[in-house]
Each structure stands twice: as structure tokens, then as C-alpha cells.
Amino acid sequence: MVFSSLVFLCAFFPVVVGIYAICPLKYKNFWLMLSSFFFYAWGEPVYVFIMIFSTVFDYINGRLLEYFDLKEMEAVSKENCRKAVLFISVFGNLAILFVFKYFDFLITSWNQATSSELGLLHLALPIGISFYTFQTMSYTIDVYKKEVKAQHNLIAFGMYVSMFPQLIAGPIVRYRLVESEMRNRTVTVEQWVHGMRRFLIGLGKKVLFANQIGALWDDISGTAGSGLSMAGAWIGAIAFTFQIYFDFSGYSDMAIGLGEMFGFHFPENFLHPYEAESITEFWRKWHITLSGWFRDYVYIPLGGNRSGIIRQIFNLFIVWFLTGFWHGASWNFVLWGLYYFVLLVLEKLFLLKETERWRRLFRHLYAKFFIIVGWTIFANEDFSQLESYLKTMFGVNGELFNSEAVYQFRTYLPLMVILALASTRIPGFLYNKGKDLLKKSGWKFILEHGEKLENGVCGAATVVILVLSLGMLISGSYNPFLYFRF
């Protein structure tokens, strides 16, 4: 199931949240786990068992790590046992990921390279597998590092792994972040309202912004190869740039909002990444939980930046290769990761110092340019298609512009301006500024009823977002799920 569907919004959501609200604390985890299984099984009726297996597997690994830790035995063999368990856990998780996500891809690549004909498994990719295997791995690694205690309650652990808000598109919630909330959590009315608003804003970002601009990208990528002009290619790349941000950050907002309604505090995943003035800054603000995961579980264990610049560059290479590969079993994602590896290393070596001397506008243009080109690599899975698209973008083939591009530019310019503004802190800034001005105006009505008025306006605005989103969903407008390769 996805959040941006009528069945989720009008059936699953009210039922699950309604029962959750009235059921006693000790059953809340169980109910959340049960509904998460249903949520997952709705789209993946058979693959839900992989998730259940993964849950039980890492639950046992956690318990084993604890068992060996407490057992009285020689320090060396204790460490060996613990290492073995950790190895089994990491290996097991990666093996699942490998079989379902990468096996066919690697065999196909092998077959193409050597013109052999090895058989394929033809397994469909279980949705969200990359997110939940990363979550379970973070758990066993942290138990191994003794940063968290092993979870004894299978239901609580199952709830953690399967929790539907972040199950299929993140954020990646590390076990240690929610450990205490799994045992005990309270939700105030204020949190409820806040979570609901956050959820509805995320829904609007996905349905009203991402889907609408996504339809333009869908149109343009469909004409690529014939009749696409240079201007059209740039419009398409910018459209996808907006689509992926509003889609992904909208999903994260919905997840975080839902979490809040259930009493959890999930980490932020996006902090206005398109405001970035460098690639380094962009990656500090884009999909934060994923970069954090790779930093803590790959980059730092490899030695990070503590063993000289050559080793650091090598470590970065590994991290960005994996980051790219994580986004999908296709070479373009690897290329996309390595593209960022090169840019980040260049920035580390000298470029960042150089750009700091530039005017702000040029720093923005520099970062935007490489981000947009980056998304072009991300969005074109086929290499020959990617090559022709990039060529069109840089004027090697096709016209400079054509009437189609003019139409698209004129039609989508208002939406793009809205999206550009909405991806920055400007709306929030204006909101607070306006509030301050009203407060300072000294109107009696505002002073007395200011808070009520604000709640009324925010409440009404989110209801409008909900109604408009329902309209879009019912009319069957373009509504893709972008994370089926993750």
C-alpha cells in the first residue's frame, strides 16, 4: 500500500489509528505490528514472509549477541562468538538483499559481458527491502557494539522492523533512536495535531506538487530520442529534479507525521537540500538518514578520514559506490553514485575553497547545475538513452528549442516558480514574518485570539490540501511510485 492512495487514506488510516488510539498501551505495539504486516501484504502478499523472516532472524541474532556477552567464557572466544553472530547477521541480511535485488542484474551484466546465457531467478523486487534490511542491520551492529541492549520482546522488535510509516520509503530509523519509545510513549493532543498537519502537508507535496510536475517529466522522457530539443531536455531534467524532491520529502513528511501520531520521533530526512551552495552541503541535507547510515556503518568502520587522504578517498569511493548501488540494481545508479564521489572529492581537495570565494549566486548555480545533471543520470536507466539525453541537454543533437518546449515552458512556469519557492525556507520565513507583523500591529483581536486564529488557518489549510489531494487521486491523475527500485 502507498500513502498516496484512497484505500490508505480513507480505509486503512482511520481504522488503524482509531483502534490504536483506544487500545491499551500494552497492546499498542502488537496492533501496530499487525497493521504493518497488513499494510505490507496488501501490495506484497507473499513477500511479507521475507520481512517476517528478517525480523525473527535478527531478533535471534540480537539475543545471541547478548547471550555470548553475558556468558562466562574466555574473553577471546567470547569475542569470536560475538563476531561470528554479527557476521551471520550482516551476511544474512545482505544475502537477502542480494538475491532479491542484485542477483538477476549481475547475472544479466555478466551474460552481456561474456555473451553467456546463465539463468535468471526472475524475482520481483520486494518493496522497501532496502529500507528494512538497513534498519535490522543497524540493530544487530549496535547490539554488537553494545550501544543498545538486545530486545527481548519479539513483538516490540517486529513492530520496529515492520512499522508501516517508514517501511517503504524511509526515513531509515535506527533502533537506538526509538528504543525507549518502543517501551513507553505518550501522545499529547498537540502532537496529534502536529503529526496530522505534517502528514497532510506531505500528502500535498506528493500529490499536488510531485505528481503534477512528474507528469511533465513523464511526457518529456517519453519523447526523448525524437523531437526533443535542448530546452525541452533541460525542462525535463528540472521537472524530474522537482518531482523527486517533493515526492521523496513528501513521503518522509508523511512518515514523520504518522510517527508523531503514534508517539514516535523519527529523524528528519530532508532539510531544504536545493538551497545548498555546494555538493557537500547538498548531501548533508538530502536523504540524511541514508547518508548517516553509510557514514556510521561503512565510512567510519573503514577508517573514515583518520588514515590519510589516499585512504579517505578510497573510503569515499566505497561509500558512494554503495550509495549509488543502493538506489537500484542498475549501472546508472552506480554511475550516479560515482559522479557524486568525484564531485565530493574535488570539493574536498580544492573546489570548496575555490567556490567559497565566488558570489553566492554563482555558488547556487554551480550546485544546481550538478544536481540537475545528477538527476538526469539517476532518471535514465538505459545507458544509450542517458547518452542521447545528455547530448540533447548539451546541444550535441536536436534543436535548441521547438514549439513543444515553448508550450511546456509557458504551461509549467507558474508551477515551477511555486515549486522553487516551496523547496526553500522562504514560505516558513514569510509565515513567521507575517505572524510577527500581525502581533506587532497591536490589534486587540489578534492579541486576544491570535493563537486560535493561527490554529484555525492552519487547520483549514490542511483540510483544503486533503480535499484537493483526494480530487487528484480520484480523477486518476498521474501517481507513480518512485521507490520500486530501492
Place this chain on the structure above:
Amino acid sequence: MSKKSGIFYIVLIFGVLAFFGLFPFLAQEKTYSENENRYLDTIPKLTKDEVLSGKFQKKFESAFSDQFAFRDRFMEISTETKKILGLKEAGGAYFGKNNYYFAKTRNQEIDQKQYLKNLRFVEYLGSRNKDKTSLILVPSPAVVLKDKLPSCAPYYDAKAMYKEEASILKETKDVDVYTQLSEYGKQENTGKNQIYFKTDHHWTLLGAYAAYEAYCIQTKQNVHTYGYFSAKKVSDSFYGTMYSKVLDPFAKPDDLYAAVNVPQAEVICDGEAKKGIYDVEMLLKKDKYAYFFGGNYAKTEIKSHSSGSGKMLVIKDSFANSFVPFLMEDYNDITMIDLRYYRSSVNKLISEKNFDRILILYEMSNFANDINLYKLVH
């Protein structure tokens, strides 16, 4: 925030969501949407196999959306939202100027290979029936009414396609109706002078007349004036197929005119006798264009009590339905066949009936994408 207003907000949202969630199960299921002109999905039966394969879930989601409360209102909201965001299209239709809606038919929506094939099928028929076969390719509304499209909106290249038509047809007369329609289209496009509907993909009676005129002139036949047929308004509340695509609450209904001064006739549609060429009951339904002959049939036979004594075969799509009445004065025996439904041999029919004239009439994009014209060679 006061606790009360917070609870009110939460209960309000969940109340609204739960209402919409329950509605599809509690309300009487609808099976057809006149507004959208299509059958609706209904809540599927639960079976183990369908659940495990995920089919049930897909069907359920589709039915849940089709049975949604106030579905039509929500669709209107969606169209208005798109307009507010500055978009110029919804549901595969452009928002044209002056309340026109046009199908978004771009080059990539035209099957060029099929088009050339179809032209060759027509030419084959023409070469076997020399000097009496004509082809009319009706330009799509937006081809003639270019200036009503949103500016620079991509649209298929009809000119190039007419050129291809001219180069392939040798024995078949390619009747140019584009020029005549453009001529009529230059006049004020309101009410009586409209050549295409604003909310439907068809032409109006006047549009059909323009093509009739062009056909008669180019095949050297007798032409009656438009006034001769005394057009009469039969409906002023026609919301056509384009409206069904956009469901724009600000759409203006079209007037539907029909020719009154046409001979009495016996009409047999697929073996069943009809009351006449017009089906009055269709005026009460949404698709009022079906007033002409009651819609499309595989074979329609029209025997009119007129002074003319010609025998004619019309191979056609629905555009011919409002066109054919003009021919009834001069042809007392007209047979219309619709290749989408016609299953017998066309050539056998031709050799049996010995027609004086054969006319193939299609809207251009329909013609290009139609996969049934191979029947012309069987």
C-alpha cells in the same frame, strides 16, 4: 492550542476520512458513469488466489475509487486545481480557448505505419471500384481550429498526413474537406456557426455540411444548400466526450442541430428496424450525438422515399452519422458499415449490391490508428 480545538480538528479529519471510507460499502453500487462515459468497477469478491496474486487488491483499489462518494465533484475539483496550477490539460484533453476542449493527439499518438497501411487498403478498394470510390479524412477539431488550442500546444501534423494521402491514392478520389471546413471555421464560431462541438470530439451539423458540400463539388454531384435542409436545434444541453475527459464545472453545453428536411426512410440497423434516422430517446441520455442513427452499428441500411435513385456504400466511423442524412435526397439506398463491428466480407457486399458510389469517411486520427481497415481487402 486548546485541547478542545485540537480534538475537534483530529475528529473532523478522521470523521471525513471514515465517511469516505465507509461510503463505497454502504451506498448502492453504481455500475456506469454517464458523465465519464464508461463502466465503473465494483467491489470484487474475495478469493484466496486473487489475494495472493495481488489482483484482488488492484481491483479493490480501482473499485474504491470508482465508487467514491461525490466522485464527480472531486473530479471537478481536480480539474480546477490543475487550472489553478497553470496546467493546460487534464485527462488527455487540452483546455482550449472559448470553452473548447480538444483531444491531446500529438505525433506520438498517431501510428504512422498503420496510417500508410490503411491508405493502401483504401487504395486497393478504390482500384477494384474505379471512378466511384472516395476517401474523406475529416481533420480533427484542433487541426481546423488551431487558434483555439493553448498557444504552442503540440498537435499532430495533419498537413503532412494529407500529403501522404495524396501521394498514395491514385484510383481513389481524395476529397479535400479541410479547405471547406477552414473556410467555415473562419466565421464567428458561436452557436449556429460552429463547425465542431466545444465539449465533444465530433463535428456539428454545419461541419458535416461543409464536408458534404466539398464532397459533392469535387465528385461533380448536385449540391443542396444548407438552408434547404432546414437545420433545427434538438438539444441545448449536450455535454460530449471531451467534457467527460476534463469534467470541467465551467464547461458550456453545446447545441445539437439536426437536418429536418430529409426524406422519410426505413432504417435497419444490424437487422433490426428503427423508427427513422434520428433516435429521440438519445436526447435524454448524456451522449446526445447518438441522436443520429442511435449510435454505431456494424451495418445500417437506409431506404429513403426520395426522388434520387442512387445506391451508395459508406464505410465510416461515427463522423458519418451526421453527414449521411445530407445524401439521402439523392441516394435512396444507402448502406453504412462500421468496420470495427462488421464481420462479413466487404467485397462480397460490394459485388452483391453493385453500388454507384463508395465513400470511406473517417476522422483522420481515428483512421490512422484503426486496425480494422484490412477488412477492405477481404
